[in-house]
Amino acid sequence: MSTIMTESRTLVSERLAAELRDDILCGALVPGSRLGEMALAERFAVSRGPVRAALGLLSEAGIVQIVPNSGARVRIIGRSDARALYQVRTALEAEAATLAASNAGRHAAPRFRQLLDQHGAQIAAHPEGAYLQASSDRDFHVVIAELSGNPLILRYLTRELYPQLSLLRVKHRNVTGRGAVALKEHERIAAAIIDGDGEIAGLLMRRHIRNSWTALEMQLSQTEQEDETRT
Amino acid sequence: MSTIMTESRTLVSERLAAELRDDILCGALVPGSRLGEMALAERFAVSRGPVRAALGLLSEAGIVQIVPNSGARVRIIGRSDARALYQVRTALEAEAATLAASNAGRHAAPRFRQLLDQHGAQIAAHPEGAYLQASSDRDFHVVIAELSGNPLILRYLTRELYPQLSLLRVKHRNVTGRGAVALKEHERIAAAIIDGDGEIAGLLMRRHIRNSWTALEMQLSQTEQEDETRT
DNA sequence: GAGAGAAATATTGTCTACAATAATGACAGA
């Protein structure tokens, strides 16, 4: 986490970081690729100072890896990284769901309804489902983190965990989500939160993230076997 | 989190960050105090470049607050910050305990025994107990995070959450721990982990952190009232 | 004396240049 208080005017370094972040998360800069200070300074027509600061911010987000005296690269997220990320997600998102159930109340129902409808429409359009955490799936989770009222949880998820998981997505484009099953789980979580039942909300969220990880792990296993077979 | 791979040689910026970190966590640099780049560069006889990088690292740890174009200060941790930190701790440490129960097995018993004995000796020496998370209390929690096998949890706790809570300690030196009650809770958590009972370990850890927060919150309330009374 | 505005000063953000380090390429020997 970082406690840089930013308001209106944005530093060059922060703008660079945002742009590089987008390039990294959309796959334009693939995991492993080199982020040389001099090349980036030239590309963005700035000095190396703000480039270094930007790389520091991206390193902090966990999507760039800096080796002192050697340079920075887009981070490669391996299976064990993904596992650790999912375990942390399980913890934080279960806590968020529990807290959200205390905070949200009935007036959150329309928001959840909208999110779930959106998600349902997405699944109808793509029954096999896109990869984990397409936007409506992600939105659902972010809303719960917001409703938790804990800015730290929200920050860790949105600034670090989700971007890092996006890197996994860049690397494994053919991994699919769990479609209607996941949606059903979302619905139950939302209902528990709306009903103020924190214990059940937390438990269902744990289960949901665990299920997502189990499915993903299986697919990663297959992908890695295919990679080995192809080598 | 930061993904700077550091091995043997340490950068000036990292050495500065470590030294400043120590100054901040021991209270030599109190919350709110100003960390000017020029003053620090002069104090450490280096240029402002590595000072800036060091401040970036400390900001990332959450113990320094940087306002663009205005400078850096040691962060002040307020009550709502502390609450958020404890909620995140609850989530992460319960998960760590659950995972540790799967990983640790019986051979962790001597280590726990040692930690608990140490903690017991500390409480015997100070029955009223020092402030939250004295070293043996902290060690117990760190060991569980290590046993969890999740490097991310360990990193968040030791790099960010505990240092930030140390800042709270700097501000509230008269807040006491829970003495023998906390030790008893530790013992039960350790037993559950050694027995491989992840569900109970996680539940007991949740309860433990929650209890610690409840006690701390009460004391913070009193301290703040006294502060107001004194003003 | 209080408040507003301008000027002066201090500090941070960025740029440029040099020092330090790692990576790459060339060459010799087994």
Add this chain to the structure above:
DNA sequence: TCTGTCATTATTGTAGACAATATTTCTCTC
């Protein structure tokens, strides 16, 4: 052909200077 050594090159880390911004001080008016 492969391996090890050395030289060269590229890049990162740091220092110092200038530009940009915020803070402090001073002056004037009410």
